[in-house]
Amino acid sequence: MITDEPAIWTQGLRKSYPGRGAALDGIDLAVPAGTVHGLLGPNGAGKTTTVRILATLASFDSGQAWVAGRNVARDRAGVRARIGIAGQYAAVDGILSGRQNLEMFARLHRMRAREARARADELLERFDLVEAAGRPVRGYSGGMRRRLDLAVSLIRSPRVLFLDEPTTGLDPRSRIEVWDAVRELADSGTTVLLTTQYLEEADRLCSRITMVDRGRVVAEGTPAELKSSVGGRDLDEAFLLITEGA
Amino acid sequence: MTTVTEPTVHGSRITWATVDTWVVAKRHLLHLVRRPDELLGTLMIPVMAVAMFGFVFGEAFGVAMNVPGDEYREFLLPGLFALTMAFGIGNTTISVAEDVRGGVLDRMRSLPMSPVAVLAGRALADVILAVVELSILLALGTLFGWQAHLGVGAVIAALGLLVLLRMAFSWVGILLGLLVSGPEAAMKYFALVFPLAMVADTIVPTDLMPGWLAVPAEWNPLSSTVIATRELFGNMAAPATSWVGEHALTMAVLWPVAIIAICLPLAMARLRRLGR
Numbered sequence: 001m002i003t004d005e006p007a008i009w010t011q012g013l014r015k016s017y018p019g020r021g022a023a024l025d026g027i028d029l030a031v032p033a034g035t036v037h038g039l040l041g042p043n044g045a046g047k048t049t050t051v052r053i054l055a056t057l058a059s060f061d062s063g064q065a066w067v068a069g070r071n072v073a074r075d076r077a078g079v080r081a082r083i084g085i086a087g088q089y090a091a092v093d094g095i096l097s098g099r100q101n102l103e104m105f106a107r108l109h110r111m112r113a114r115e116a117r118a119r120a121d122e123l124l125e126r127f128d129l130v131e132a133a134g135r136p137v138r139g140y141s142g143g144m145r146r147r148l149d150l151a152v153s154l155i156r157s158p159r160v161l162f163l164d165e166p167t168t169g170l171d172p173r174s175r176i177e178v179w180d181a182v183r184e185l186a187d188s189g190t191t192v193l194l195t196t197q198y199l200e201e202a203d204r205l206c207s208r209i210t211m212v213d214r215g216r217v218v219a220e221g222t223p224a225e226l227k228s229s230v231g232g233r234d235l236d237e238a239f240l241l242i243t244e245g246a
Numbered sequence: 247m248t249t250v251t252e253p254t255v256h257g258s259r260i261t262w263a264t265v266d267t268w269v270v271a272k273r274h275l276l277h278l279v280r281r282p283d284e285l286l287g288t289l290m291i292p293v294m295a296v297a298m299f300g301f302v303f304g305e306a307f308g309v310a311m312n313v314p315g316d317e318y319r320e321f322l323l324p325g326l327f328a329l330t331m332a333f334g335i336g337n338t339t340i341s342v343a344e345d346v347r348g349g350v351l352d353r354m355r356s357l358p359m360s361p362v363a364v365l366a367g368r369a370l371a372d373v374i375l376a377v378v379e380l381s382i383l384l385a386l387g388t389l390f391g392w393q394a395h396l397g398v399g400a401v402i403a404a405l406g407l408l409v410l411l412r413m414a415f416s417w418v419g420i421l422l423g424l425l426v427s428g429p430e431a432a433m434k435y436f437a438l439v440f441p442l443a444m445v446a447d448t449i450v451p452t453d454l455m456p457g458w459l460a461v462p463a464e465w466n467p468l469s470s471t472v473i474a475t476r477e478l479f480g481n482m483a484a485p486a487t488s489w490v491g492e493h494a495l496t497m498a499v500l501w502p503v504a505i506i507a508i509c510l511p512l513a514m515a516r517l518r519r520l521g522r
């Protein structure tokens with residue numbers, strides 16, 4: 001559903017960690033529903049912090065944040081019922097099997113046992129994990145674990161999906177698989193906020209990109225706009241010029 | 247373009263908290279089933295306790311107490327039941343610390359599940375495990391000539407007290423697991439279980455301890471449970487000389503309830519603070 005109301009909207013989002021200064025120093029975001037939005041920035045820019053705040057996992061000091069029409073600070077339960085998150089490090093249970101992970105998280109998403117089993121089957125199939133379904137996740141390769149993590153984040157068909165560096169450490173084939181999955185999701189109406197260090201990834205997937213550096217937004221626009229704004233030929237050059245100029 | 251389904255949440259809050267708690271408990275129990283060596287290691291504690299204290303030290307302690315070895319063992323077993331409950335703290339703390347590190351706890355916090363269930367599931371798993379451990383201990387004890395003399399009702403009441411104690415210790419372990427810097431630190435603190443389990447009326451009667459140690463031993467929550475269960479099993483007990491000793495049955499209920507009433511809210515507050 002594409003409506004006028006942005007699926008993610010923040011204004012002046014600020015957060016500091018005790019004794020470390022500002023991690024976020026006024027982030028403004030407006031992500032239209034049903035689009036893939038990139039959050040791009042160097043290490044320590046504040047990407048993970050932003051995602052964790054929007055996913056109700058971290059608090060913030062000031063500013064406003066709305067996700068899927070819900071106020072992040074006031075209606076955590078409402079936000080949680082409408083989002084999925086796949087963090088920078090796969091957060092799945094290493095001892096359980098892939099199937100057990102999916103079933104457990106599906107049950108915690110308030111699905112009935114039978115529904116949970118069916119959903120697990122569906123997602124195992126979709127992410128090419130059927131063969132490994134019964135094995136402990138500990139023995140999965142990095143790529144398989146990422147795919148499982150992504151599958152877990154999609155259990156309840158979230159309206160808004162947060163992907164924090166979803167393809168870091170993946171081989172090219174797995175990366176393309178994740179890209180395909182993201183596109184499919186966007187086509188079915190899910191809003192995706194994706195952080196990445198791979199500019200090619202942002203270029204291919206995102207309709208708009210917000211560049212952040214040291215907790216501030218330094219540029220915003222479509223990939224084409226960002227490239228032309230610095231007269232550079234590709235996004236890599238734009239990235240370097242913009243973050244250095246900030 | 248397909249529409250994205252709205253999540254439907256039905257049922258009451260308490261029903262869901264119960265279901266969530268069970269799902270989380272099942273996860274911890276599956277961990278044990280999927281790693282049988284871990285399960286074996288856990289169940290070895292009660293077995294070793296009976297073997298070591300019952301037979302290696304049993305005769306000597308019996309002499310010190312002026313009773314034969316098998317009579318000492320009758321005194322000892324309720325102590326070992328409670329001691330086993332205390333040793334469970336280690337596992338609980340380590341497992342919670344691992345979850346904080348591994349990110350599964352974060353994932354659970356991002357779900358629309360009941361927040362208290364994230365932790366209560368661990369406590370429920372511990373209680374179920376405690377029942378298994380107690381069954382092993384009862385079987386072993388019976389094998390070695392230990393007996394309950396006052397009927398089934400009293401035995402069930404005694405086991406209830408032990409399980410209640412374990413539940414309290416489980417919340418202590420959960421709180422510690424959320425406070426320590428990681429599973430490695432949790433393992434190092436494990437040594438603290440020894441004074442908790444032994445500066446108590448478990449293995450050595452408190453009147454055989456030096457005076458300065460006898461007081462904390464008498465006030466150790468473990469002691470109340472041990473004395474109360476000795477009464478309920480009709481086993482030999484040292485005569486109570488202190489106020490806590492005389493009110494063991496009441497204290498065996500009050501202590502665990504008080505511990506849970508303190509540790510549960512603290513653990514929940516700590517869980518919320520993890521996201522800062």
Ligand SMILES: Nc1ncnc2c1ncn2[C@@H]1O[C@H](COP(=O)(O)OP(=O)(O)OP(=O)(O)O)[C@@H](O)[C@H]1O
Nearest residue numbers: 017020023041042043044045046047048049050088
């Ligand atoms: N738990 C924390 N405690 C203290 N400081 C933190 C914490 N998490 C992040 N920071 C700090 O906040 C800033 C932003 O970190 P964040 O993880 O959001 O960056 P990032 O853009 O995700 O970086 P990366 O590309 O390396 O993942 C950094 O300076 C970091 O040191």
Ligand SMILES: [Mg+2]
Nearest residue numbers: 047048049088
């Ligand atoms: Mg990050």
